[in-house]
Amino acid sequence: MDLIRVGDKVIDKQKIYRAVDRLLEYRASGLSQQEVATQIGVDRAFVSKLESMGEVRRGKRIALIGFPIKNKDEIAQVASSLGVDLVILMTDAERWQYVREKSGEVLINELMRLMSAVKRFDVVIFIGSDMRLRLVEAILGSKVVGVEIGTSPITEDKYVDPELIRETISQLKVKDGHKIDQT
Incomplete structure (x- = not known):
């Protein structure tokens, strides 16, 4: 006690x-x-x-999802330091392992749960191929901010510029012309 x-x-x-x-x-x-x-x-x-x-900050609820990313840990660190609410980043090997480890039924159920959860975010930053980006935009609509890293199919991990992600997140956190306090 x-x-x-x-x-x-x-x-x-x-x-x-x-x-x-x-x-x-x-x-x-x-x-x-x-x-x-x-x-x-x-x-x-x-x-x-x-x-x-x-209270740490107010503003939009932001999710960051992307694959296949070579420097995923670095990008995750940038997102975390800026208060991104959900971060899901994978390398090419991780994404294929994720798919291969699950039965079709389990995979579909997990993807449906993920889509439902992601719809609750105000903004979804998606990092991926041109085709995947179009698919995510079709599902989630105007809340998607896309970072295209190549033409589908992408068969290797791609380097993503951390400063591009930092700038994108920072711009999304501007509300009514003023930066949202992140202290």
């Missing part, structure tokens, strides 16, 4: 941490601030102020 004394009260810090974790899990699952406040036993303003204390 991690107890501290405040005046005549003895407070269990772990109990507070657990309550805050539960509050954030409820919010992340989609409950409103009022619903969470009722569940936790606090007022809605407390939930709002707690969220504001921990």
Whole structure:
């Protein structure tokens, strides 16, 4: 137990941490601030102020998906440093391994779940061949920002310029003419 004394009260810090974790899990699952406040036993303003204390950024929810990428770790690091919400990058070998390891039924179900999840993002940056890019645009529409890395079929990993990805993400994070705070 991690107890501290405040005046005549003895407070269990772990109990507070657990309550805050539960509050954030409820919010992340989609409950409103009022619903969470009722569940936790606090007022809605407390939930709002707690969220504001921990807020890193506002703005569009961004996903980055791409294959086959030679420098995928470097691109993932750029995306992570800029707060991209979902990053799925593969080399050519990884993408073929992903496909070969699964039965047709499992593969289709996973792809359907992924498409459903990706539709919830405001912007999807897709890195891939001309054909794959057209396919993703047909499925997701205008929310796709494409980075074409070659003509299909691409049979080897392609180097992607990290600065191009950094600039693309940064431009997407501009809201109403002002940079969104990322501190």
